[in-house]
Amino acid sequence: MRTSLNEIKKTEDFLTGKLSAPEAVLMQARLLIDPVLKMNLELQRKVYALVTLYGRRKLKAEIEDVHDRIFHDPARAAYREEIAQLFSKP
Template sequence: MRTSLNDLRAAEQYILGTMPLDEALVFQARLLTNPTLRCKVNLQRKVYTLLRIRQRRHVKAAVEDMHEQLFADPTKAAFQEQIFSFFNPEKL
């Protein structure tokens, strides 16, 4: 159990690029000689990729919701005008 936890932490550091160079070289050698570890690291990379995609979607949905609240409501016309004035090329 402890070894797999250590491998998980090492894989995280390796994937995120926070592992010191000397440790990264040793870890790379372990990846070359240990197919199980290599498979686990590849799966961990995929999980991180999926988490990044999920986070982007979450942020995008929140921004779209905010946009809908601020720019689709006619009672916020003054605010909308103020924002649009920042992007007026005549003022730049």
């Protein structure tokens, strides 16, 4: 099991550019001769992309929630007016 964790770490370091130049060249050579390693690298790359997309969507939802609370709550009318004045033409 430790070997697989080391492979995941090495793949992660490769994807994030944390490997030294000789290690990166060695990894590229291994990817050429090891189809399983190449497949695992592509899967890990897709997982990172999905995690990034999830994070962006979550952040967008949080921003929209804050916007709704600020700009639709009657108790914050004075604050809304201050913000509108900042962006109004002089």
